[in-house]
Amino acid sequence: MGILDTRPETFESRLTVSLALTRISLGAFLLVWAVMKFVVPKGTIGIFKKFYGLSIDVELSMVLGALQAVLAVLIILGLWRTWTYGLGVLMHGFSQLSSWRETLDPWALYLSDKPKMLFWAGVPVLAAFIALWLLRDRDRWSLDGRRGPP
Secondary structure (H helix, E strand, C coil), X not given: CHHHCCCHHHXXXXXXXXXXXXXXHXXXXXXXXXXXXXXXXXXXXXXXXXXXXXXXXXXXXXXXXXXXXXXXXXXXXXXCHHHHHHHHHHHHHHHHHHCHHHHHCCCCCCCCCCCCHXXXXXXXXXXXXXXXHHCXXXXXXXXXXXXXXX
């Protein structure tokens, strides 16, 4: 029957693959941002100043990068799903909220002369984090999924 096959076992297989792809891509997304804190710490310092109103130094940027990298790897592996997926939701949700002006004005009608369309990319990322957390008990290809429900 192919893609239109609605048998429960076929749906479960598709869901399992979808959740694994979502988990791995979201973990990789966080990992890229974690590496940035090492490769371009001044960029991280500027982001924290502009969006969070916080002054951090290079050392703190690297500590935050290390913590974020650990979280990213735990998400990729699917360990401690309730906590790690939830922390991913909170982290990205806070980040998305801190850039609400850019998200609400992607065409730069009010804020600047440069469009900020890429801030909108964070909206589906946040939705994917929320979906992954809501479906964490169905993420069978995670390491925790091999052991049973979260």
